[in-house]
Amino acid sequence: MPPRNPSSKVTFYVTQEGLAFLREYDFPCSEHILVTATVTEDGIRLIGTRSDVGCLLGFVAGEANHSREQRRTRAARIFDELADAMESALAAYFTM
Helix, strand or coil, X not given: XXXXXXXXXXXXXXXXXXXXXXXXXXXXXXXXXXXXCEEECCEEEEEEEHHHHHHHHHHHHHHHHHHHHCCXXXXXXXXXXXXXXXXXXXXXXXXX
């Protein structure tokens, strides 16, 4: 199998609440992803490079862990949902 291109596009879907958190926290590597936000029947579609989505996933997962440590259950749930959406999109990318 040929190596995957880090600039290939990955699509994932989030809720309005998830999008609000991403905008509020303004993680590194999120600016190019957030400008693609489009409301669809499946949720809010975000598109980013494989590299940017992977980078953002790392920050989101870290924030989810921090939220659990601080007993911020609502924030932890939202960050977990965001991480799951990005992980699923990246996993689908690698099985193509």
